[in-house]
Amino acid sequence: MTEPTPTTGLQFRAGVQEDYGPVTDWATDFDLMDEDYVVHPEQRWSEQRERCPIAFTERRQRTWLPVRYEDLTEIAHDVERFSSRDIVVVSPFDQPINDLMPVPPISSDPPVHTWARRLLLPAFGPTAIEKMTPITRGLANDLIDEHFSDGHGDAASDYARHIPVRIIAQMLGVPVEDEDKFTGWVVRTLQNGFQNIDGAMDALGEMTMYFVGAVAERRAMEPGTRPDDIITMLIEAETDEPISDQHLLGTCFLLLVAGIDTTWSNIGSALWHLATHPEDQQRLRDEPELMPMAVEEFLRFYSPVTMARYVTEDTELAGCPMKEGDKILMAFPAGNHDPEMFEDPDQFIIDRKRNRHFAFGSGIHRCLGSNLARMEIKVALETFLERIPTFELADPDAVTWTGGQVRGPRCVPITS
Template identity: 50%
Template structure:
């Protein structure tokens, strides 16, 4: 296969002269009133957002902030679902709320299709990925994932305390996504840096954020070139060979989708694994029951996904409008807090309790509407295998120091440090 000339030039040239978007300075610092000045980047939100969300749900179900240039935060399932399904009035061209907005001209494709794509393009971009994420395709990855989880625990030998986030949870999706895309497995630390730059660096000046994104896309270009020169059976080669409307995908589309899988496919899953282990470490009754009844694990992990849903997505308001009692302006952000929706008492019985045998559990952890997570089967497999292997090998564990647990700030929430004592 000859090297495709589209991928031999500097990737920045393939993106054209796109404007940086609308720049907005952030007002950082403590929140006075979450109803009028919310910020998902503050430490108290990262540590425990649920009391804040419940307070807002009762007195101001759609909160407002002037930070990040202005935005809204619905906290009830009804409003979160309504926005998620409404692609006519809300755009997905940027799903990370930060201090600048990508220009309208990038719609309907967006920077990282299909999650940043609006209809009708979204449907076609999403369809390209579906074969790689079917239950059958995912099942082929399970044996390797299980073996890798066991090898991680093998490395704990001789240790009484391990960090269940840094030493276990974060490595699993890194390996799975690297295998899926055909990337070097040893570059896991670089992948984690890309994740943190993208999702936790939203307070940085726009120029610095763009520079960091350039480093990610430069890396992806190297991987694309390598796959053009040496095709193999992986998702990157699939994207390079894929066609839309009888034409090969643009380089920006290929790299953007790879960036999406690398970022979203890693942090969301390691956060779900880490949060589940955190719960089991501090809740011996649930841990002991799952050890005794391993067949309950699929039901329990759905409850962990509901109670500790890691993902919040953003939308941009398309035009000025009066919506559910508030006056939204064009280009306002809207944060779709699936974690808040999952704890709405109007939708779930005993929403703040973790009920590991909950029978009816139509949670929104994987999103709602056309952008519901395309990789949900993969994420479920990784979570199930990670917990199954851990509980099989380490049936007894507790938090070494509850105060030493730290949580990621931003739109993907999960433990960043999780020291546990084994045995």
């Protein structure tokens, strides 16, 4: 297996790290990294929905921001005009990410997407989820024993961030002891990559070499003696054409990164909500059977992920003239607050009956790990409520959020 060098030939997009100053008009100059937007995005979505349902900016590059459920659904299902070649909300390169560092299937279009996704389905099916459920519960209990024995701790950094990384590490077949390394890569790429491109590129290079080693180790083993994990499954997969090393490594990147930051954010948001809404916390304690509905409402209300699409040809959508090469931000969280789709969308309703959210996306790229994420969130919340007495924020001013590609709390100190 050759050793890819992901930084070779990459051209950084001019201006990505520039300071553009404050936003003066959100219809024509929005900024996903604006501090107020990160903390209270629903206010911006509501204003935009009334004034300009598809906003535009030329900060960093030509980018559109739709916030209506209907528009987002149309874009997600139109893979001809709106490609997944560039899924990064702020591109540091002059080419779509899939042309440089593919992370299939999420950065692929049909027909590659079709077989690339099919390869992974068994790893996230019911049998796999059933196997990982008791492991997740044991992990949650261990974290509580380690960090919350005195009723104090950080629900985000001491609890939420550890669960998804340790679970996906076991599924991939890489050492759980490397957790800090994995989380560091996620922070350097997804959370800090917009401000520190060099750091993000270094992280990508480190990930590449890490998985080069993991793949080489399995290939050196005789079939039948390899570990039962996702990397082995991909190496041994039977496909019409051999899976390239680039495809294999990109899929490993995707599963590691996507399997960490998103669920970390979901669990953290839910625990922040329960710490600041004692009536919902008490209701889940009194009526634990509501947990599945509550999980769906946490997913809708605090949807963490915004993806992007690449405009493949000059076209028009809802009266907006889009040019080839433009980027569209798939603000699924905004669609989940659309009053045309949800009654009282900016109210958290713990037993919401009609809840057709798309926190996991829509169309062919709907998250294939959605059932794993649901299980992790449910188990994490159930275990926390079972083990921790009634809790609240220890210091509301200490709470911090991150935004951009994935939005969620990173510091949630609680006390019981």
